[in-house]
Amino acid sequence: MFQKSTPPPSSSPAGGGGENENFFFPSPVYGGGQGGGIENKLMRTVNTHFPQHRPRRARSSEAMRRLFQETHVSKSQLIMPYFVREGRGVKEPILSMPGQFRFSSDALLREAESLQKAGVKALLLFGLTEDKDKKASKAFLKTGIVPKTVREVKKRFPELLVITDVCLCAYTSHGHCGLLNADGHIENDASLPVLAKTALSHAEAGADMVAPSDMMDGRVGAIRRMLDENGLKQTAILSYSAKYNSSFYGPFREAAHSAPVFAKKIPKDRKTYQMNPANRAEALREIELDIREGADMVMVKPALCYLDILREARDRFNFPLAAYLVSGEYAMIKAAAQKGWLDERAAVLETLTACMRAGANTVLTYHAKDIAGWLSN
Ligand SMILES: [Zn+2]
Secondary structure: OOOOOOOOOOOOOOOOOOOOHHHHHOOOOOOOOOHHHHHHHHHHHHHOOOOOOOOHHHHHHHHHOOOOOOOOOOOOHHHEEEEEEEEOEEEEEOOOOOOOEEHHHHHHHHHHHHHHHHHHOOEEEEOOOOOEEEOOOOOOOOOOOHHHHHHHHHHHHOOOOEEEOOOOOOEEEOOOOEEEEEOOOHHHHHHHHHHHHHHHHHHHHHOEEEEEOEEEEOOEEEEEEEEHHOOOOOOOOEEEEEEEEHHHHHHHHHHHOOOOOOOOOOOOOOOOOEEEOOOOHHHHHHHHHHHHHHEEEEEEOOOOHHHHHHHHHHHHOOEEEEEEOHHHHHHHHHHHHHOOOOOHHHHHHHHHHHHHHHHHEEEEOHHHHHHHHHHHH
């Protein structure tokens, strides 16, 4: 009944003979064995090694489980995103993201202090403005909300890593991430200098890292050149390399007031620049291009539907990799937890661990401060 598994190839590092060598080469699951479908093949592989191997031994106690744990998460891997807006003393709740707020820069300082106390060492800033126009001219204003907040945070908490989102959608009157021409097309090349100037304004204010999220072609190179030419060689670039056109960004658009405006000759979605969720090879190409253009870290966004992309990027490129658990991923867990349908802490830690297991070095998550508190206890 239990047939012996097909032996591994002779070139296998296990070498030698014996029944147990297949344990590390479970190829019969996928191709060995004779007929009977994948389930029967799996049974044969497993049973060949029973009772010598009992994986449950590694799960027999808390201490054993910890000793055998393959993936670990730590506070130093977290980046907490924040929304900043004009005003004073503002801490405005974001309805679609319970527990998240839009802060004025003075209120953000108090928040940054508690973030640092919790043990999170990096934050990402999204700027908001009511003063929008076709050219996104407030995006690169040196006195704009992002440079102003960067200066204040770095002055007060110099050791806190400040990363800034670089995009135009919060500053354009049409709500797109690049400039729009008269025919209603997003102008890739004309958007690059605007994005580069935006990054420069953040870097000059003291940002440690700038993070372009617009998905225009060539923007990482344009930003790198602009920073280098202005003596900001040490400012790093975290590129949103594989940013998918995802339904999970819904709550963010409410938070950042950045949804595309509904009008004639304005594209109703971001499908001409953000990636098709069905594509895998294209994500790897995007990542490779950004690495070649000078990115210091690349990102896959969102995280949970794209763990396969994270894993493949990890295997393909020996390069720092970030995953972004986006607003919709945050809101799903929050909503279910509020109804008592999920244990928020357990669900969040599981999703975070999944990102790390898939290959991320760093995770951006609105739960970062909560996680830091949970990891301390
Ligand atoms: Zn954008």
